[in-house]
Amino acid sequence: xxxxxxxxxxxxxxxxxxxxxxxxxxxxxxxxxxxxxxxxxxxxxxxxxxxxxxxxxxxxxxxxxxxxxxxxxxxxxxxxxxxxxxxxxxxxxxxxxxx
Amino acid sequence: xxxxxxxxxxxxxxxxxxxxxxxxxxxxxxxxxxxxxxxxxxxxxxxxxxxxxxxxxxxxxxxxxxxxxxxxxxxxxxxxxxxxxxxxxxxxxxxxxxxxxxxxxxxxxxxxxxxxxxxxxxxxxxxxxxxxxxxxxxxxxxxxxxxxxxxxxxxxxxxxxxxxxxxxxxxxxxxxxxxxxxxxxxxxxxxxxxxxxxxxxxxxxxxxxxxxxxxxxxxxxxxxxxxxxxxxxxxxxxxxxxxxxxxxxxxxxxxxxxxxxxxxxxxxxxxxxxxxxxxxxxxxxxxxxxxxxxxxxxxxxxxxxxxxxxxxxxxxxxxxxxxxxxxxxxxxxxxxxxxxxxxxxxxxxxxxxxxxxxxxxxxxxxxxxxxxxxxxxxxxxxxxxxxxxxxxxxxxxxxxxxxxxxxxxxxxxxxxxxxxxxxxxxxxxxxxxxxxxxxxxxxxxxxxxxxxxxxxxxxxxxxxxxxxxxxxxxxxxxxxxxxxxxx
Numbered sequence: 001x002x003x004x005x006x007x008x009x010x011x012x013x014x015x016x017x018x019x020x021x022x023x024x025x026x027x028x029x030x031x032x033x034x035x036x037x038x039x040x041x042x043x044x045x046x047x048x049x050x051x052x053x054x055x056x057x058x059x060x061x062x063x064x065x066x067x068x069x070x071x072x073x074x075x076x077x078x079x080x081x082x083x084x085x086x087x088x089x090x091x092x093x094x095x096x097x098x099x
Numbered sequence: 100x101x102x103x104x105x106x107x108x109x110x111x112x113x114x115x116x117x118x119x120x121x122x123x124x125x126x127x128x129x130x131x132x133x134x135x136x137x138x139x140x141x142x143x144x145x146x147x148x149x150x151x152x153x154x155x156x157x158x159x160x161x162x163x164x165x166x167x168x169x170x171x172x173x174x175x176x177x178x179x180x181x182x183x184x185x186x187x188x189x190x191x192x193x194x195x196x197x198x199x200x201x202x203x204x205x206x207x208x209x210x211x212x213x214x215x216x217x218x219x220x221x222x223x224x225x226x227x228x229x230x231x232x233x234x235x236x237x238x239x240x241x242x243x244x245x246x247x248x249x250x251x252x253x254x255x256x257x258x259x260x261x262x263x264x265x266x267x268x269x270x271x272x273x274x275x276x277x278x279x280x281x282x283x284x285x286x287x288x289x290x291x292x293x294x295x296x297x298x299x300x301x302x303x304x305x306x307x308x309x310x311x312x313x314x315x316x317x318x319x320x321x322x323x324x325x326x327x328x329x330x331x332x333x334x335x336x337x338x339x340x341x342x343x344x345x346x347x348x349x350x351x352x353x354x355x356x357x358x359x360x361x362x363x364x365x366x367x368x369x370x371x372x373x374x375x376x377x378x379x380x381x382x383x384x385x386x387x388x389x390x391x392x393x394x395x396x397x398x399x400x401x402x403x404x405x406x407x408x409x410x411x412x413x414x415x416x417x418x419x420x421x422x423x424x425x426x427x428x429x430x431x432x433x434x435x436x437x438x439x440x441x442x443x444x445x446x447x448x449x450x451x452x453x454x455x456x457x458x459x460x461x462x463x464x465x466x467x468x469x470x471x472x473x474x475x476x477x478x479x480x481x482x483x484x485x486x487x488x489x490x491x492x493x494x495x496x497x498x499x500x501x502x503x504x505x506x507x508x509x510x511x512x513x514x515x516x517x518x519x520x521x522x523x524x525x526x527x528x529x530x531x532x533x534x535x536x537x538x539x540x541x542x543x544x545x546x547x548x549x550x551x552x553x554x555x556x557x558x559x560x561x562x563x564x565x566x567x568x569x570x571x572x573x574x575x576x577x578x579x580x581x582x583x584x585x586x
């Protein structure tokens with residue numbers, strides 16, 4: 001089985017996700033970038049799992065999918081709250097606290 | 100296949116799950132005035148979960164389930180006991196704060212207990228999948244808790260910052276874990292430990308680095324710390340106390356389990372990274388804390404610095420014969436840190452009920468009109484600074500002992516850095532004490548003695564008792580450290 005192609009695809013997807021989280025200002029697009037990162041992980045896990053003939057990776061991927069759904073649910077709720085209070089999903093407007 | 104259920108071993112987890120369901124249902128039936136009862140149910144559930152922990156501890160031995168993926172041994176029992184105690188004190192801190200506002204009660208305790216459930220599972224998890232699930236069970240409810248004050252933009256900001264950093268760190272950690280799985284062919288920590296002993300691959304170091312970087316966000320180690328001060332300031336203060344103690348220690352337990360049970364045979368996977376994180380947290384945490392004017396932000400940077408102290412034993416663990424004293428030190432330090440930090444936050448909450456301010460200057464003259472509170476606050480601050488006879492000195496002592504046991508140049512440099520930064524730390528802790536004892540209260544301030552609610556007093560008394568008892572008689576916690584390290 002060819003493993004490299006899957007790992008390269010996952011690495012590229014992961015990097016696009018990281019770029020998206022850092023560069024996008026719209027809350028919803030940031031959430032989508034996070035999803036890209038998590039799906040890169042899933043590709044990695046399933047590719048390794050098929051290559052090693054070891055089911056643990058597929059089980060891991062199922063858990064990642066489930067928990068990612070819960071996480072994005074909470075994230076959308078928080079973005080919605082910010083939209084209600086600030087009338088914009090733009091995260092640059094969220095700047096009351098200075099790190 | 101028989102999964103081999105051992106109901107005694109998972110009794111604490113079952114009790115907390117049942118309490119979550121009970122609180123959720125009970126909340127529907129209580130009228131607004133009866134809402135305090137949800138807190139009572141939640142507290143009783145937490146106390147009930149302590150019982151099986153004590154019986155398991157008396158029973159002794161190691162109980163394994165799911166092919167060794169879920170283990171109940173002294174190590175996990177010590178942390179489970181700690182998490183339940185921290186949850187109980189956090190609820191004592193919350194009850195009046197949540198009751199005073201016009202916010203719902205029931206959901207708060209459901210979320211808090213769900214997070215605690217994750218911590219209990221984390222203490223026993225010995226498998227990458229269950230560690231990941233436990234970590235998310237800890238984190239997801241705390242994202243919601245940080246944004247508890249829905250109409251306050253600051254609280255929203257605290258939640259979104261915490262959330263974004265949280266999910267991004269999980270993704271980085273998962274990417275690292277997927278590489279670990281790919282290289283070792285297993286998610287069980289014991290099997291990973293067998294494989295990394297012989298495997299020599301540069302990718303293994305990358306995998307270890309990414310996994311640890313993910314945990315570093317959770318424990319807010321520099322340079323992954325920048326969410327912490329903002330989230331701590333914006334979130335409701337009882338939630339901040341919970342985040343800075345229980346949630347942070349949850350991250351440390353995850354890190355300790357992965358490093359100790361999984362990566363330990365190959366020290367290149369974790370030691371250099373953790374050395375850097377510890378050194379950066381010690382220097383930056385302490386220096387930036389000096390400049391803070393808001394007590395919550397100061398405590399946020401102080402907790403980053405304390406996290407650096409806890410990371411020191413990690414970074415020297417596999418040098419010389421330092422494993423045992425390192426594990427002891429991490430366990431003892433986290434337990435003591437929990438008591439003194441919760442205590443300090445309890446006083447901040449109590450004072451903010453009067454002054455409605457979190458500025459350090461609002462502590463001015465506290466020693467004149469509320470001497471009891473000022474004495475206890477000074478005690479917690481000096482304990483955080485590591486001054487005997489308060490518990491903090493023993494935590495620092497074990498940390499230095501681990502570094503000296505390792506006895507390598509890297510460990511000695513780190514110990515020297517830790518020594519210098521504890522001196523720096525003394526200044527900002529002492530500044531608050533000076534404000535309380537040597538400054539006059541501001542003009543027109545209300546200087547009647549402060550009356551604090553019973554629950555808050557109870558929390559302060561519990562924390563103060565632990566800080567004094569362990570400071571004077573450190574064998575109390577030293578024994579727990581021995582047990583956890585398998586002594």
